[in-house]
Amino acid sequence: MLRTTTRAESGLREVTDAQKSDTLFVRSVEKAMSVLAAFHHADGPLSLGEIAQRTGTDRSAAQRMVHTLRTLGYIERDPQGNGFLPGIRILDHTLDALRLxxxxxxxxxxxxxxxxxxxxxxxxxxxxxxxxxxxxxxxxxxxxxxxxxxxxxxxxxxxxxxxxxxxxxxxxxxxxxxxxxxxxxxxxxxxxxxxxxxxxxxxxxxxxxxxxxxxxxxxxxxxxxxxxxxxxxxxxxxxxxxxxxxxxxxxxxxxxxxxxxxxxxxxxxx
Missing domain, CATH: 3.30.450.40 (GAF domain)
Incomplete structure:
Protein backbone atom coordinates (compact mmCIF):
# COMPACT_ATOMS: atom_id res chain seq x y z
CA MET A 1 0.00 0.00 0.00
CA LEU A 2 1.34 3.43 -0.94
CA ARG A 3 1.90 5.96 1.84
CA THR A 4 1.07 9.65 2.01
CA THR A 5 2.54 10.49 5.42
CA THR A 6 5.06 13.33 5.58
CA ARG A 7 6.63 12.26 8.86
CA ALA A 8 9.26 9.56 8.79
CA GLU A 9 10.68 7.82 11.83
CA SER A 10 14.30 8.00 12.90
CA GLY A 11 16.03 4.78 13.78
CA LEU A 12 18.03 6.36 16.60
CA ARG A 13 15.29 7.29 19.04
CA GLU A 14 14.62 3.98 20.82
CA VAL A 15 15.81 4.22 24.41
CA THR A 16 17.28 0.96 25.69
CA ASP A 17 16.61 -0.60 29.09
CA ALA A 18 20.26 0.01 29.99
CA GLN A 19 19.87 3.73 29.26
CA LYS A 20 16.68 3.88 31.31
CA SER A 21 18.41 2.24 34.28
CA ASP A 22 21.08 4.94 34.33
CA THR A 23 20.84 6.93 37.59
CA LEU A 24 20.89 10.16 35.58
CA PHE A 25 17.87 9.14 33.50
CA VAL A 26 14.69 10.89 34.72
CA ARG A 27 11.63 8.72 34.02
CA SER A 28 9.13 11.54 34.63
CA VAL A 29 10.74 13.60 31.84
CA GLU A 30 10.50 10.59 29.53
CA LYS A 31 6.79 10.24 30.32
CA ALA A 32 6.11 13.93 29.72
CA MET A 33 7.88 13.83 26.37
CA SER A 34 5.95 10.69 25.40
CA VAL A 35 2.71 12.64 25.91
CA LEU A 36 3.90 15.33 23.50
CA ALA A 37 5.12 12.66 21.08
CA ALA A 38 1.65 11.08 21.10
CA PHE A 39 0.58 13.80 18.65
CA HIS A 40 3.23 12.91 16.04
CA HIS A 41 0.84 10.85 13.91
CA ALA A 42 -2.44 12.37 15.04
CA ASP A 43 -4.83 13.76 12.42
CA GLY A 44 -6.70 15.87 14.98
CA PRO A 45 -7.29 16.30 18.71
CA LEU A 46 -6.60 13.33 20.96
CA SER A 47 -8.81 12.21 23.83
CA LEU A 48 -7.32 11.38 27.21
CA GLY A 49 -7.89 7.70 26.49
CA GLU A 50 -6.05 7.95 23.17
CA ILE A 51 -3.13 9.70 24.83
CA ALA A 52 -2.96 6.98 27.48
CA GLN A 53 -3.01 4.28 24.79
CA ARG A 54 -0.34 5.93 22.66
CA THR A 55 1.99 6.52 25.61
CA GLY A 56 1.49 3.09 27.17
CA THR A 57 0.33 4.54 30.50
CA ASP A 58 -2.85 4.19 32.48
CA ARG A 59 -5.54 6.83 32.26
CA SER A 60 -4.75 8.27 35.70
CA ALA A 61 -1.08 8.83 34.87
CA ALA A 62 -1.98 10.31 31.49
CA GLN A 63 -4.44 12.66 33.16
CA ARG A 64 -1.77 13.97 35.56
CA MET A 65 0.71 14.48 32.74
CA VAL A 66 -1.82 16.25 30.53
CA HIS A 67 -2.92 18.47 33.43
CA THR A 68 0.68 19.48 34.16
CA LEU A 69 1.46 20.17 30.52
CA ARG A 70 -1.76 22.18 30.14
CA THR A 71 -0.79 24.27 33.17
CA LEU A 72 2.60 24.97 31.55
CA GLY A 73 1.02 25.79 28.17
CA TYR A 74 2.40 22.80 26.23
CA ILE A 75 -1.02 21.18 25.75
CA GLU A 76 -4.39 22.90 25.34
CA ARG A 77 -8.01 21.90 24.93
CA ASP A 78 -9.39 21.71 21.43
CA PRO A 79 -11.71 24.74 20.97
CA GLN A 80 -14.48 22.38 19.85
CA GLY A 81 -14.11 20.31 23.00
CA ASN A 82 -13.05 17.16 21.14
CA GLY A 83 -9.86 16.51 23.07
CA PHE A 84 -6.38 17.95 23.39
CA LEU A 85 -3.87 19.59 21.04
CA PRO A 86 -0.25 20.71 21.37
CA GLY A 87 -0.03 24.18 22.93
CA ILE A 88 1.51 27.27 21.42
CA ARG A 89 4.42 27.33 23.86
CA ILE A 90 5.97 24.44 21.93
CA LEU A 91 6.67 27.01 19.20
CA ASP A 92 9.06 28.77 21.57
CA HIS A 93 11.27 25.69 21.46
CA THR A 94 10.97 25.40 17.69
CA LEU A 95 12.26 28.95 17.41
CA ASP A 96 15.15 28.18 19.75
CA ALA A 97 16.12 25.05 17.83
CA LEU A 98 16.18 26.94 14.51
CA ARG A 99 17.79 30.20 15.61
CA LEU A 100 20.54 28.49 17.61
Whole structure:
Protein backbone atom coordinates (compact mmCIF):
# COMPACT_ATOMS: atom_id res chain seq x y z
CA MET A 1 0.00 0.00 0.00
CA LEU A 2 1.34 3.43 -0.94
CA ARG A 3 1.90 5.96 1.84
CA THR A 4 1.07 9.65 2.01
CA THR A 5 2.54 10.49 5.42
CA THR A 6 5.06 13.33 5.58
CA ARG A 7 6.63 12.26 8.86
CA ALA A 8 9.26 9.56 8.79
CA GLU A 9 10.68 7.82 11.83
CA SER A 10 14.30 8.00 12.90
CA GLY A 11 16.03 4.78 13.78
CA LEU A 12 18.03 6.36 16.60
CA ARG A 13 15.29 7.29 19.04
CA GLU A 14 14.62 3.98 20.82
CA VAL A 15 15.81 4.22 24.41
CA THR A 16 17.28 0.96 25.69
CA ASP A 17 16.61 -0.60 29.09
CA ALA A 18 20.26 0.01 29.99
CA GLN A 19 19.87 3.73 29.26
CA LYS A 20 16.68 3.88 31.31
CA SER A 21 18.41 2.24 34.28
CA ASP A 22 21.08 4.94 34.33
CA THR A 23 20.84 6.93 37.59
CA LEU A 24 20.89 10.16 35.58
CA PHE A 25 17.87 9.14 33.50
CA VAL A 26 14.69 10.89 34.72
CA ARG A 27 11.63 8.72 34.02
CA SER A 28 9.13 11.54 34.63
CA VAL A 29 10.74 13.60 31.84
CA GLU A 30 10.50 10.59 29.53
CA LYS A 31 6.79 10.24 30.32
CA ALA A 32 6.11 13.93 29.72
CA MET A 33 7.88 13.83 26.37
CA SER A 34 5.95 10.69 25.40
CA VAL A 35 2.71 12.64 25.91
CA LEU A 36 3.90 15.33 23.50
CA ALA A 37 5.12 12.66 21.08
CA ALA A 38 1.65 11.08 21.10
CA PHE A 39 0.58 13.80 18.65
CA HIS A 40 3.23 12.91 16.04
CA HIS A 41 0.84 10.85 13.91
CA ALA A 42 -2.44 12.37 15.04
CA ASP A 43 -4.83 13.76 12.42
CA GLY A 44 -6.70 15.87 14.98
CA PRO A 45 -7.29 16.30 18.71
CA LEU A 46 -6.60 13.33 20.96
CA SER A 47 -8.81 12.21 23.83
CA LEU A 48 -7.32 11.38 27.21
CA GLY A 49 -7.89 7.70 26.49
CA GLU A 50 -6.05 7.95 23.17
CA ILE A 51 -3.13 9.70 24.83
CA ALA A 52 -2.96 6.98 27.48
CA GLN A 53 -3.01 4.28 24.79
CA ARG A 54 -0.34 5.93 22.66
CA THR A 55 1.99 6.52 25.61
CA GLY A 56 1.49 3.09 27.17
CA THR A 57 0.33 4.54 30.50
CA ASP A 58 -2.85 4.19 32.48
CA ARG A 59 -5.54 6.83 32.26
CA SER A 60 -4.75 8.27 35.70
CA ALA A 61 -1.08 8.83 34.87
CA ALA A 62 -1.98 10.31 31.49
CA GLN A 63 -4.44 12.66 33.16
CA ARG A 64 -1.77 13.97 35.56
CA MET A 65 0.71 14.48 32.74
CA VAL A 66 -1.82 16.25 30.53
CA HIS A 67 -2.92 18.47 33.43
CA THR A 68 0.68 19.48 34.16
CA LEU A 69 1.46 20.17 30.52
CA ARG A 70 -1.76 22.18 30.14
CA THR A 71 -0.79 24.27 33.17
CA LEU A 72 2.60 24.97 31.55
CA GLY A 73 1.02 25.79 28.17
CA TYR A 74 2.40 22.80 26.23
CA ILE A 75 -1.02 21.18 25.75
CA GLU A 76 -4.39 22.90 25.34
CA ARG A 77 -8.01 21.90 24.93
CA ASP A 78 -9.39 21.71 21.43
CA PRO A 79 -11.71 24.74 20.97
CA GLN A 80 -14.48 22.38 19.85
CA GLY A 81 -14.11 20.31 23.00
CA ASN A 82 -13.05 17.16 21.14
CA GLY A 83 -9.86 16.51 23.07
CA PHE A 84 -6.38 17.95 23.39
CA LEU A 85 -3.87 19.59 21.04
CA PRO A 86 -0.25 20.71 21.37
CA GLY A 87 -0.03 24.18 22.93
CA ILE A 88 1.51 27.27 21.42
CA ARG A 89 4.42 27.33 23.86
CA ILE A 90 5.97 24.44 21.93
CA LEU A 91 6.67 27.01 19.20
CA ASP A 92 9.06 28.77 21.57
CA HIS A 93 11.27 25.69 21.46
CA THR A 94 10.97 25.40 17.69
CA LEU A 95 12.26 28.95 17.41
CA ASP A 96 15.15 28.18 19.75
CA ALA A 97 16.12 25.05 17.83
CA LEU A 98 16.18 26.94 14.51
CA ARG A 99 17.79 30.20 15.61
CA LEU A 100 20.54 28.49 17.61
CA UNK A 101 21.37 25.83 15.02
CA UNK A 102 24.59 27.05 13.38
CA UNK A 103 23.88 25.39 10.02
CA UNK A 104 20.36 26.83 9.76
CA UNK A 105 21.59 30.28 10.73
CA UNK A 106 24.50 30.16 8.27
CA UNK A 107 22.49 28.59 5.42
CA UNK A 108 19.43 30.84 5.48
CA UNK A 109 20.77 33.84 3.52
CA UNK A 110 22.47 31.54 1.00
CA UNK A 111 19.28 29.59 0.38
CA UNK A 112 17.18 32.74 0.10
CA UNK A 113 19.43 33.84 -2.78
CA UNK A 114 19.29 30.35 -4.27
CA UNK A 115 15.50 30.40 -4.26
CA UNK A 116 15.49 33.75 -6.07
CA UNK A 117 17.79 32.34 -8.74
CA UNK A 118 16.11 28.97 -9.38
CA UNK A 119 12.52 30.17 -8.76
CA UNK A 120 11.61 26.72 -7.43
CA UNK A 121 11.08 25.39 -3.91
CA UNK A 122 14.29 25.20 -1.89
CA UNK A 123 14.55 23.16 1.31
CA UNK A 124 17.27 22.49 3.84
CA UNK A 125 17.07 19.13 5.58
CA UNK A 126 19.03 17.77 8.53
CA UNK A 127 20.29 14.17 8.65
CA UNK A 128 18.62 12.03 11.33
CA UNK A 129 19.63 8.45 10.56
CA UNK A 130 16.69 6.83 8.72
CA UNK A 131 15.13 10.18 7.84
CA UNK A 132 15.96 13.71 6.78
CA UNK A 133 14.14 16.45 8.69
CA UNK A 134 13.16 19.74 7.02
CA UNK A 135 14.55 22.76 8.87
CA UNK A 136 14.00 25.41 6.14
CA UNK A 137 11.28 25.45 3.45
CA UNK A 138 11.37 28.32 0.96
CA UNK A 139 8.28 28.23 -1.23
CA UNK A 140 7.44 29.38 -4.73
CA UNK A 141 4.24 29.41 -6.73
CA UNK A 142 2.55 26.06 -6.11
CA UNK A 143 2.56 24.54 -2.68
CA UNK A 144 0.17 22.80 -0.35
CA UNK A 145 -0.10 23.33 3.39
CA UNK A 146 2.20 20.48 4.37
CA UNK A 147 4.97 21.57 2.01
CA UNK A 148 5.26 24.87 3.89
CA UNK A 149 5.92 23.43 7.35
CA UNK A 150 9.31 22.84 8.93
CA UNK A 151 9.58 19.67 10.99
CA UNK A 152 8.21 17.38 8.32
CA UNK A 153 10.54 14.55 7.42
CA UNK A 154 10.99 11.98 4.67
CA UNK A 155 12.91 8.70 4.63
CA UNK A 156 16.60 8.78 3.82
CA UNK A 157 16.29 5.76 1.51
CA UNK A 158 14.11 7.45 -1.15
CA UNK A 159 14.63 11.22 -0.89
CA UNK A 160 16.95 13.44 -2.90
CA UNK A 161 18.55 14.71 0.29
CA UNK A 162 18.89 11.18 1.61
CA UNK A 163 20.71 10.00 -1.51
CA UNK A 164 22.94 13.08 -1.39
CA UNK A 165 23.78 12.44 2.26
CA UNK A 166 24.38 8.71 1.75
CA UNK A 167 26.77 9.50 -1.11
CA UNK A 168 29.12 10.95 1.52
CA UNK A 169 28.89 7.95 3.86
CA UNK A 170 30.89 4.70 3.80
CA UNK A 171 29.25 1.87 1.88
CA UNK A 172 28.70 -0.23 5.00
CA UNK A 173 26.84 2.62 6.71
CA UNK A 174 24.68 3.19 3.65
CA UNK A 175 23.72 -0.47 3.51
CA UNK A 176 22.95 -0.45 7.24
CA UNK A 177 20.58 2.50 6.78
CA UNK A 178 18.82 0.81 3.88
CA UNK A 179 18.47 -2.52 5.68
CA UNK A 180 16.95 -0.84 8.76
CA UNK A 181 14.55 1.27 6.67
CA UNK A 182 11.05 -0.10 6.06
CA UNK A 183 11.39 0.89 2.37
CA UNK A 184 7.61 1.18 1.98
CA UNK A 185 6.70 3.06 -1.24
CA UNK A 186 5.16 6.51 -1.43
CA UNK A 187 4.40 6.34 -5.16
CA UNK A 188 4.53 3.62 -7.83
CA UNK A 189 8.02 4.92 -8.71
CA UNK A 190 9.56 4.74 -5.23
CA UNK A 191 12.71 2.59 -5.32
CA UNK A 192 12.63 -0.09 -2.63
CA UNK A 193 15.25 -2.56 -3.85
CA UNK A 194 18.50 -2.14 -1.92
CA UNK A 195 20.80 -2.86 -4.86
CA UNK A 196 18.94 -0.38 -7.07
CA UNK A 197 19.16 2.32 -4.39
CA UNK A 198 22.87 1.59 -3.87
CA UNK A 199 23.43 2.06 -7.59
CA UNK A 200 21.75 5.48 -7.48
CA UNK A 201 23.76 6.46 -4.40
CA UNK A 202 26.94 5.56 -6.26
CA UNK A 203 25.85 7.65 -9.25
CA UNK A 204 25.16 10.52 -6.86
CA UNK A 205 28.65 10.09 -5.40
CA UNK A 206 30.18 10.37 -8.86
CA UNK A 207 28.12 13.40 -9.97
CA UNK A 208 28.07 15.29 -6.67
CA UNK A 209 24.28 15.62 -6.63
CA UNK A 210 21.19 13.42 -6.71
CA UNK A 211 18.20 13.60 -9.01
CA UNK A 212 14.95 11.83 -8.08
CA UNK A 213 11.77 11.59 -10.13
CA UNK A 214 8.46 10.91 -8.41
CA UNK A 215 10.00 9.09 -5.47
CA UNK A 216 7.87 10.72 -2.76
CA UNK A 217 5.39 12.84 -4.72
CA UNK A 218 4.20 11.79 -8.17
CA UNK A 219 5.21 14.30 -10.83
CA UNK A 220 7.92 15.92 -8.71
CA UNK A 221 11.55 16.29 -9.80
CA UNK A 222 14.05 17.05 -7.04
CA UNK A 223 17.80 17.64 -7.02
CA UNK A 224 19.69 17.04 -3.78
CA UNK A 225 23.07 18.38 -2.68
CA UNK A 226 24.98 17.17 0.40
CA UNK A 227 25.99 19.62 3.12
CA UNK A 228 29.08 18.77 5.19
CA UNK A 229 30.31 19.90 8.59
CA UNK A 230 33.84 21.03 9.45
CA UNK A 231 34.94 17.38 9.72
CA UNK A 232 33.67 16.62 6.23
CA UNK A 233 30.73 14.54 7.51
CA UNK A 234 27.27 14.86 5.91
CA UNK A 235 24.87 16.65 8.26
CA UNK A 236 22.14 17.70 5.86
CA UNK A 237 21.19 18.47 2.30
CA UNK A 238 19.75 21.12 0.03
CA UNK A 239 16.69 20.05 -1.97
CA UNK A 240 15.46 21.94 -5.05
CA UNK A 241 12.01 20.72 -6.10
CA UNK A 242 10.15 21.34 -9.34
CA UNK A 243 7.37 19.84 -11.46
CA UNK A 244 7.97 17.22 -14.13
CA UNK A 245 5.15 18.84 -16.12
CA UNK A 246 7.31 21.95 -16.51
CA UNK A 247 10.82 20.50 -16.77
CA UNK A 248 12.62 17.77 -18.64
CA UNK A 249 15.40 16.10 -16.65
CA UNK A 250 18.13 17.66 -18.81
CA UNK A 251 16.68 21.16 -18.62
CA UNK A 252 16.20 20.87 -14.87
CA UNK A 253 19.78 19.70 -14.38
CA UNK A 254 21.12 22.58 -16.47
CA UNK A 255 18.96 25.08 -14.58
CA UNK A 256 19.42 24.09 -10.93
CA UNK A 257 22.48 21.88 -10.53
CA UNK A 258 25.27 24.49 -10.97
CA UNK A 259 23.48 26.82 -8.53
CA UNK A 260 22.72 24.02 -6.07
CA UNK A 261 26.32 22.82 -6.05
CA UNK A 262 27.55 26.36 -5.47
CA UNK A 263 25.15 26.85 -2.55
CA UNK A 264 26.10 23.54 -0.96
CA UNK A 265 29.79 24.44 -1.17
CA UNK A 266 29.08 27.86 0.36
CA UNK A 267 27.41 26.44 3.47
CA UNK A 268 29.52 23.31 3.94
CA UNK A 269 32.41 23.18 6.42
CA UNK A 270 30.61 25.85 8.50
Missing amino acids: NPLVRFATPVLLELRKSVRERVDLSLFDDLRVLYALRLQTKRENFYATLVGHSVPTFCSSGGWAIMSKLPDEQVRDILERSDRAPFTPHTMTDIDEILQNVEETREKGYSLVLGQILSGEIVAGFPVLNAQGEPVGAIHIAGSMSEWSSDDYINHVVPLGLEAARAISYY
